[in-house]
Amino acid sequence: MNPPSIVFIVNLLQDVAVLRPLVFMAARDLGLDTKIFVTAAFDKRDRSNVWHNELQQIARETGAALSLIEDEAQAFMQLQYLAGGALLAASESNLAGHRIVHDIFRTKPDSFVAITLQHGLECVGFLQSRDHDRAHGRAVTFAADIVCGWLEAEKLTALAPSQRGKLVTTGPTTLLQQASREEPGRKESGQRGQGQRGIVCENLHSIRLNLAGDFGTDFVATFNKFCSALASQGDDVTLRPHPGGQYVLKHNTTVASNVVINNHPIYKVNLSRYAYGISAPSSVLVDMVLAGIPTAVWREGTGRMDADNYTGLTQVTDEHDWIAFAEEARSHPERYVEKQTDFLQHLCMPLDPGDVYRRYAELLWCAARRTLPTIASPGRG
Amino acid sequence: MKICIIVPSEDYLTRAGARIRYSRIAPALRASGHTLTLLPIADFSDIDHDVYILSKCFDGRALLVAGMARDKGKLVGVDLFDDYFSHRDDSRFQRLRLWLDESFAHIDFALCATSAMRHMLECRYQSTPIHVMNDPHETFEPEKLRDRLTEKYADLTSSRALHVAWYGMGDNPYFSVGLPDLCGFAGHLEALQRPGWTVKLTILTNRRAMVADQLVELRKIPVPFELKEWSLAEEEELLKKSHISFLPVCAQNFSVVKSLNRAVTALCHGTQVFSPGFDLYDRLDDFIYQRAAPLNDAIDSGQFRLRDETILKLEEVFADCADPAAEARRLMAFLQEREEHRIAASPIGLAPEASPDPSCALICGRDTNATAYRLAKRTGILTIASPGTPVTANFDIRFEWNDTFTGLNLLISEAVCARLADEIAGKARPCGRIIETTYRKLSMLDLPSLACPGGGAAWTGSRAAALATYPVEYATMRAAMAEILPKVECISDENWRWPFSYVRQTARLN
Structure with a gap:
């Protein structure tokens, strides 16, 4: 049996920061086959190439495979050859701006668990401001099987009743990021601290x-x-x-x-x-x-x-x-x-990075074990 | 005979229509001293063939070519193998129905791919001879087929894995066909999945068809499948390894006139054909499974409908409906007959003389094709702008609404004025230049046929008004043209997507 895969879908520029710690977790800590699907729309948005370079660096450091995805059909044709596992996206909903990710989730093989992450405190479909309500309405839904929220259900006031059963409270992935001590490119020494x-x-x-x-x-x-x-x-x-x-x-x-x-x-x-x-x-x-x-x-x-x-x-x-x-x-x-x-x-947000880590790791590991129940736990060799 | 197939574009030359329908009979035609050329309509320059066949060119340019070919005494026909015409209550095809009506006024014959299509056409165009030219197979080699059947059966019994193929166009811009057929009939595949057997379906189709809504439907197919993008090489490879071709057909008008080509291709490659739904392949009946039960029996017994002992019979059936040499022979017999008929119908019993001047004019509509205009100009055909024509060009004749929207004004170039009868030309008053052309003008006071009752709504300039006034506007232009140039036949170039009509509808009151 082929090993399970964890596939990340990157569509908006800000998706990189949200997904990055989980790519490291899947590839390095859990030792799972990890892939990053980059949509053609992402490539177009990244005019300065900054985020492309970031993705390249993440891929280098984790061994994750990067591939460009033109449309949902291409994703479908690639996923059908994988054994299964999890698909993760940081911006997925039935709104027009998230269409391609939504469609990839809608059409994914059953062997994959689709997971949408809340990508900000205020986030469509999770917790909305009045401006979000005006722009997008309050019936935002997800094609994901699981939606990872920052907060407990009672605090996510924009989560549609039909989506509540999908909620797993994980907390933000920000808590898993290790910021550098020195910012790259800083040339401010000698000035005010x-x-x-x-x-x-x-x-x-x-x-x-x-x-x-x-x-x-x-x-x-x-x-x-x-x-x-x-x-x-x-x-x-x-x-x-x-x-x-x-x-x-x-x-x-x-x-x-x-x-x-x-x-x-x-x-x-x-x-x-x-x-x-x-x-x-x-x-x-x-x-x-x-x-x-x-x-x-x-x-x-x-x-x-x-x-x-x-x-x-x-x-x-x-x-x-x-x-x-x-x-x-x-x-x-x-x-x-x-x-x-x-x-x-x-x-009411999980704040302990160790706790947040365990919540995400459990999710990814369960998805992997769903595909290959005999998979060896990390750390057992 | 030199036959020229006029096709819509260069790109079309590589498509299945051209590849299967024309290229396969070309060698047989050559062997009997004839030639067949595929010519993109944009490359058309002059009449230098004996027969012109219009294929999938549904615009004024094709009618121009037809008109010019007939002027030069050539045979002209149209080849219709998709039914975009019989859905008479579907306004999306109004333009095509009007085009077909107009084209049948200019052609000597029609070709189609099935008897069902012929029947549909005969109901409307009784006087035009129609020939069924079947889509022929590419190659049929009984010895090779025998070997392949033996290999496939050995593979099937040893692997107990049933390889099923679905291939072809997965969508259509207008009809639910292709992948929807596959999904609709996929339940039939479940019956093949018996204990001890695995079914592996491979779907080969065009990328455009793989949209999310359709992919969601594919997920409901009850057997494991693999989806791949179609290419000729992939199709060849797939059919080589497949045991069964799954070719379900739905019973909508568009599907029931389809050719036999997919089943013919499948059989030539040694796959059994499982075709639930509409009995499209009845001519190949002895080789088709419409239900899973007899196919399962054959899998168990090895007594498939296509097997070593039945290859001879298949060859006989193909001779009747899929053999390129036979199709070429029958086509030429039909064309020779049409040619003889034309000669016999001419007054002195000889081939008609070529007409010295073009006998037609092109009326450009609201959405007109600039290349149609250029083709007309290049070949000396009169160009006419209707009131809705947006193109600014040196038209020979222009129709415009008068100030009160009670009729049209007719602007005639000086050159065309010289061709008019003195009585009419004398009434035309100078009215200046538009672009590089100097015109003279006639109003409905000069030419009563320019009166346009019911055109009042045109002043609004709206699309609704344009739809409402289209028939009366068109009838007025035709009547005026018949009066000023009675020998010139008008051809329309209208690609407007709105459901316009040339014919005024009579209001029905209870």
């Missing part, structure tokens, strides 16, 4: 900043004023574009001279080295909180933007709030960290 610098993340492409109003303009204006204020104190700040959206770069937005752009994959960024973090509602806020830095969620002045799922975090609106928060965060970080611990507890 990174421990004193804050990080601001933009997700200006998001429907959240465009559906209920033109909040992007508001965000950019506030950010620019904040940068001016920092500059007058001789301070600088790191700006991180969303990995998929890349708004600032795609639109050639002019940024102040005291802004350092950080566009490395999140798993290569050591967030804990920053003094504080500010972002519009986005999963990167959870990354910041998990990294243990003072974190603030930006909310525009009108209050129309829905940030309810981040209730419990410090909120900032105009540049005065930003400056006050930055100063306070540097002086008394513990005040924020304590508040953020409550936020995390309220989420």
Whole structure:
């Protein structure tokens, strides 16, 4: 009998960061045959080739086989020759943007278990903001057999009743990432220490900043004023574009001279080295909180933007709030960290990396054993 | 005779239609002193063959070629092997039905691949001779077939694995056919999966057919299967190793007129044919299984319908419906007869003389083919723009709505004016240039046939209005052309996907 395979499907640029730790787990820790299907749409989106290089590196380090998939038919024809196992995707649902992954899942051989991962705290079909509801409705479904949620069922308020039976709470794969101590390409030595610098993340492409109003303009204006204020104190700040959206770069937005752009994959960024973090509602806020830095969620002045799922975090609106928060965060970080611990507890999210690891490993191992019940456990030789 | 098959494109030359239907009879035709050439319509330049056969070219260009060939005294026919015409209540095919009606006014004969298709055509076009040209096999070698059957039976009994093949086009833009047939009839395969036997189905089909919804259906097939992309080499390889070809046929109009070619190919490669559903292959009846039970009996006994002792009989059946030499012979006999009929029908008992001037004009419609226009220009055929023609070009004649939408104005180029009767030409007033052509104008006051009652809705410019006014607009153009150039026959080039009609429908009131 042929060995089982764990097949990862990468379609959106941000899928790489979500799936990466599981590729390492499947290939290195569990010793399973591991493949990565990269959709043609991913290749097209990755104009800078950054993510292609990341995938190449992951493949080199794990021995996973990379292959380009044009359409669901090609995936079908490749999967039919495999014994079975698990198919994993970080963005799969019945929404148009996820179509190819959804179709691969719909048509997969029965010998494979299809697994969809929640790819952010707010994620269609799992936990949605009001903007998600407006854009996509509240009946998002998955072709997956199993959906891996970050939170327990009662907290995933957008999980359709028909999908609840598929839920396995695993927690976020972010907890399995080991950030580098040094960011690649940093040339900031001799300047102000990174421990004193804050990080601001933009997700200006998001429907959240465009559906209920033109909040992007508001965000950019506030950010620019904040940068001016920092500059007058001789301070600088790191700006991180969303990995998929890349708004600032795609639109050639002019940024102040005291802004350092950080566009490395999140798993290569050591967030804990920053003094504080500010972002519009986005999963990167959870990354910041998990990294243990003072974190603030930006909310525009009108209050129309829905940030309810981040209730419990410090909120900032105009540049005065930003400056006050930055100063306070540097002086008394513990005040924020304590508040953020409550936020995390309220989420009901698994937080222990060992626990999260075991949950995912069990899932992959069960899928492998379903194909080959006699497969030897890792560590038994 | 020099026969020219006009095909839609270069790409078509490699498709099954051209490969199976024409290329296989070409050697036999050559052996009897005839030639057969496949010519993409875009490459057509002049009439230099004796017979022209239009194949899958459903537009004005094909009608132009037909008109030109007839002008030069050549035989013209159309080859119809897919039924896009009998679904009379399906508006998607309205354009094709109109094209077929128009083409039958220009042709001497029609070919088709089955008696069922002939019957369908005869019901509508009683006066046109129709010949059934069967799709012939590529090669039929009894000795090789005998060896292959022996090998396959030995493999079957030793492996007890039944290799089943399904191959061919998996979809159609208009009909649920191909993979849906396979999925619909796949339950019949379950009966082959008996204790002690394994069934292995291989599906070979085109990539376009492998869409998600269809792949989901494939997953319901009750036997293990492998899906592969079709190629001729893959098909050859598959049939070489398969014991059974599974060829289910559904009973929709489109499917029941299909040729025998898939079953013929399967039998030539030594596979048994299992064809549940509509009895398309009745002419090969002695070699077809429509149910699983007798096939299972044959698997147990080795007494298959296609076996060593029945090869001779198969050869006899093929001679009647799949032999390339016989098909070539019958085609030539039919064409010779048509040619004799034409000569006999001409006034002096000789082949008709070529006409010095083109006797036709091309009316370009709302969605017209620029290459049709260019072909007409190149060959001296008059080009006519209808009111909906979007193309800007130097048309010889233009029809336009008048300001009150009560009739059409007729713009005639100076060159064409010279061909008109003095009485009409005298009324035409100069009206300036459009692009490089100088026109004269006639209105419905000059030419009463330009009146267009019922065209009032045209002012809106909407598609609905265009559909409503199409018949009256078209009838007006025809009537005006008949009045100003009575000897010129009008040909239409209309590829508009909306269900337009040339014929005005009479409202039915209770």
